[in-house]
Amino acid sequence: MDITTTTSATQFTIDYAVVEEIAKTLYIRSLKQLPPDIKEGIARLEADERNQTARRVLGTMRQNIVVAEQNDNLLCQDTGLPIYNVTLGHGVTFDGMRLKAALRSGCARATHEHPLRSSVVHPLTRHNEQSSCGAEVPVIHIDFDDTPGTFSIEMIPKGSGSENNSFLRMAIPAEGVDAIRRFVIDCVVDAGGKTCPPTIVGVGVGGTSDLCVALAKRAATRPLGTRCRDEHGAALEEQMSAAVNQLGVGPQGLGGDATAFAVHVELAATHITMNPVAVNMQCHSARRARATVTAQGVEYGY
Structure with missing residues (x-):
């Protein structure tokens, strides 16, 4: 898949269709696959726990993670408030409004196409658009760093x-x-x-x-x-x-x-x-997913 309009190894223009697909994929991945550091954290706490009831609860949490991944299912029914953290490095050319629109469209597509439960409502009327979107949601943060030719998108569903x-x-x-x-x-x-x-x-x-x-x-x-x-x-x-x-x-x-x-x-x-x-x-289901994008392609991780 051609993901960029490339001018050099460290300079490219963002392809917004690709951003939309990444936003969709990250939302779904974040809800199903818990990052390795959190899995290890639960195992560590269980090993050190002195309270018998607490150990059983932690064991149940670990089993929930295993079942969710084996069955390609959600870790928690709360699909959260969607947050996208975007970091852009040197030489990445972008249109801010098109970037935001692509993230928003990807979020809505994840909700409709998976499908996911939409938990986002109007704060006064409580109307639900059934898209996980609304006024100022998904929450989008844009920052910059000095990494050449790279941008990343992190998705965090906050329950x-x-x-x-x-x-x-x-x-x-x-x-x-x-x-x-x-x-x-x-x-x-x-x-x-x-x-x-x-x-x-x-x-x-x-x-x-x-x-x-x-x-x-x-x-x-x-x-x-x-x-x-x-x-x-x-x-x-x-x-x-x-x-x-x-x-x-x-x-x-x-x-x-x-x-x-x-x-x-x-x-x-x-x-x-x-x-x-x-x-x-x-919460203990500390969900997040990340995609790193360069002129060479997209790499998914945490």
């Missing part, structure tokens, strides 16, 4: 069980890092079993209120095993990952050690008079 447990606090600098720690702990306790733990607890610190919440979402959907690029953020991740698993919430809120796979932190500079902190959580 409401985890998304409902989203929190923001506009802390003040005088409260220090202790205020961040207390807020994260309070949020995990408040969420309890509603987030379908074990979770990935995403923490955003700094920026403006809207950026802080976006950072928390980015942190919650990062692969397990990755670390905050800021050394202070990485240290906070390590401290809080240990702390939340001493709370006893456990898998599905039924008690145990495995409350979270990890706490992930993302940081941004902020104003001298404030220190925003946000929490966003990802």
Whole structure:
């Protein structure tokens, strides 16, 4: 399949029909195939779990993953709010409106052609277009990096069980890092079993209120095993990952050690008079799928 209009090995123009097909494929793949780091995370938590009930719950989660993949079925009935994260490297020429339209069309095609349950409704009338699309949905983020001749599309279906447990606090600098720690702990306790733990607890610190919440979402959907690029953020991740698993919430809120796979932190500079902190959580079925596109073709992964 010819995927690009090529001018050199590191420069090409995006083919929007291909983007549409990728958007469709990623939505379906993300709902059926759990990333390897999450599978390994569940196995690790089960091996370390001391609570017998919690071990049974984690075992059931692992079996659900196996059955879904063997039967080419969905990991969870909640097809989530669709999020596409697009990253464009050097030399990639694109039309932003055509790119957004292609992603939206691919999302709708996945819903109609698979078919998938559409969980997206108008916030006031609750009307469902039955396309997993609506005003400002799918959510589309576009960013850039210095990789030559490459662009990637990541698809994250964010279920409401985890998304409902989203929190923001506009802390003040005088409260220090202790205020961040207390807020994260309070949020995990408040969420309890509603987030379908074990979770990935995403923490955003700094920026403006809207950026802080976006950072928390980015942190919650990062692969397990990755670390905050800021050394202070990485240290906070390590401290809080240990702390939340001493709370006893456990898998599905039924008690145990495995409350979270990890706490992930993302940081941004902020104003001298404030220190925003946000929490966003990802459920145990931390679904995501990725496609990397070059002039040579498309490679799917996580």
